[in-house]
Every structure is written in structure tokens, then in C-alpha cells.
Amino acid sequence: MSTVxxxxxxxxxxxxxxxxxxxxxxxxxxxxAFNKNNVIVYGKKGCGKDLVFNYVIxxxxxxxxxxxxxxxxxxxxxxxxxxxxxxxxxMRLIDDNVIPVKxxxxxxxxxxxxxxxxxxxxxxxSYLDKQYxxxxxxYALSRHLAEMNVHINTQALCRPWNxxxxxxxxxxxxxxxxxxxxxxxxxxxxxxKYESAQSNLxxxxxxxxxxxxxxxxxxxFKASNGIxxxxxIIQSKRTIxxxxxxxxxxxxxxxxPKREKxxxxxxxxx
Numbered sequence: 001m002s003t004v005x006x007x008x009x010x011x012x013x014x015x016x017x018x019x020x021x022x023x024x025x026x027x028x029x030x031x032x033a034f035n036k037n038n039v040i041v042y043g044k045k046g047c048g049k050d051l052v053f054n055y056v057i058x059x060x061x062x063x064x065x066x067x068x069x070x071x072x073x074x075x076x077x078x079x080x081x082x083x084x085x086x087x088x089x090x091m092r093l094i095d096d097n098v099i100p101v102k103x104x105x106x107x108x109x110x111x112x113x114x115x116x117x118x119x120x121x122x123x124x125x126s127y128l129d130k131q132y133x134x135x136x137x138x139y140a141l142s143r144h145l146a147e148m149n150v151h152i153n154t155q156a157l158c159r160p161w162n163x164x165x166x167x168x169x170x171x172x173x174x175x176x177x178x179x180x181x182x183x184x185x186x187x188x189x190x191x192x193k194y195e196s197a198q199s200n201l202x203x204x205x206x207x208x209x210x211x212x213x214x215x216x217x218x219x220x221f222k223a224s225n226g227i228x229x230x231x232x233i234i235q236s237k238r239t240i241x242x243x244x245x246x247x248x249x250x251x252x253x254x255x256x257p258k259r260e261k262x263x264x265x266x267x268x269x270x
């Protein structure tokens with residue numbers, strides 16, 4: 001066995017170990033965010049927003065509710081209306097005139113809203129204020145009410161109802177998802193400040209500086225912009241059980257055609 005082969009093998013094992021440690025650390029970081037906070041996941045079409053929801057639901061193995069079916073074992077489809085608190089609104093809270101209502105929220109059952117920019121669009125704020133009077137209250141008090149969280153995904157961070165998006169605790173920007181040998185790898189940036197997420201800031205990088213200077217600049221960056229972390233998740237295509245075109249059935253009343261049946265469609269020009 002040549003020396004070169006041994007060196008290459010050792011380097012390869014070190015890199016593999018580093019990747020595994022990174023993926024495990026990212027897994028716990030992301031799951032911890034979903035366990036503790038209301039999370040908004042955003043990004044362009046096909047970058048992996050629903051994949052993030054799918055990953056979290058499968059890894060946590062806890063019952064949850066959502067507006068589309070992610071996993072039949074853990075997920076129950078429920079309307080956004082299920083988050084309403086009958087008869088309770090801000091005026092009753094302000095006037096200290098709350099009449100107790102029947103509890104319908106289930107303890108520790110998070111709610112996942114796919115396409116939040118469609119179901120709760122910011123341009124219809126006046127309508128949403130009337131239609132969902134207590135939803136922002138549920139969103140803000142979810143831990144008090146049922147030790148649960150409400151998670152939203154959307155193409156544009158500014159698109160969902162401002163009563164919710166400005167109260168979120170964690171923002172995840174999906175960058176891209178790529179396939180390797182039946183595995184789906186999603187890259188994302190995680191933020192704890194809305195302004196940093198809205199500006200699509202990148203994590204701090206400083207090369208060519210002394211360690212003390214680099215540390216000082218990093219602390220200053222964190223103080224101004226909060227936590228910004230690059231994360232990766234990896235999952236098998238076999239764990240993707242949700243309909244990636246669920247709204248096709250909502251709009252047209254029929255499921256989207258299978259990809260095999262669309263193979264003769266003309267290719268899109270870019």
C-alpha cells in the first residue's frame with residue numbers, strides 16, 4: 001500500500017468525519033429552533049422550503065398539524081382556523097374582559113403552514129384582521145397556550161401577514177437543494193433577527209486578519225446583526241411523502257399529473 005494512498009485515505013476520512021459532525025450539529029441546531037420558536041422558512045421556488053418542514057417533522061417524530069399532508073404518521077391536516085381562539089381578541093385582552101373558551105389546541109402539537117404568503121398575504125391585512133382576530137394572539141402566546149409553535153414557509157419573507165412575520169423568533173432562508181445518489185441536500189442560512197433575514201445577510205467572514213482582531217470584528221458583527229449561521233440538512237428521497245404540487249388539487253380539483261406523463265412536454269428555455 002503506497003504512502004500516497006494512505007495519505008489520501010486519511011484525509012478523506014477526516015473530511016468525512018468533519019461533514020458528519022457538521023450535519024449532526026446543524027440537525028440539532030435546526031431542531032432546537034423549531035422546538036423553541038416560531039420559525040419562518042423562506043426562499044425561491046424549488047429551493048427546499050417544504051423539504052425543511054418534512055425534515056423537521058420526520059426527525060422530531062411528534063404529532064403535528066399542517067395545511068398540507070407532510071407525513072401521515074405524524075401529520076394531521078387542519079385549517080388555519082383551528083388556531084383561532086373563539087371570541088378572544090386584542091380588545092378583550094386590553095380591557096381585561098376575557099371570557100374563557102374551550103381549549104382546542106393540543107399540547108406540543110406544532111402547526112406547519114406551507115405557502116404562507118398565499119394563505120396569509122400581507123396585502124390583505126385589513127381582511128385578515130377581521131377574519132383571524134385571535135390568530136396573532138395564538139402566534140404570540142403559543143407557548144403559554146399549548147407549549148407549541150406555529151411555523152410558516154413562503155417565497156418572500158415580506159409576503160406573509162406582518163402581524164405574524166414580525167413576531168417570529170427564527171428565520172431560515174433556503175438557498176438551494178441538490179440531489180446526490182438519491183439524497184436531497186438543502187443549504188440554508190439561519191437568522192434570529194428579522195432585519196438581517198430581510199436583508200439576506202451572509203455569515204461573518206474575515207480572512208487575513210489576526211485572531212484577536214478577527215474575534216473582535218465577529219463579536220461586533222453578531223451584536224449588530226444577530227446570529228447568522230450556514231446549515232445543511234440531508235434526507236433520502238424515500239422520506240418525501242408529501243405532494244410537492246398539493247395546490248394543483250386545491251385549484252383544479254384534481255391531482256397534478258405524474259412526472260412520467262409529462263416527459264414529452266417541451267423543455268423550458270432559460
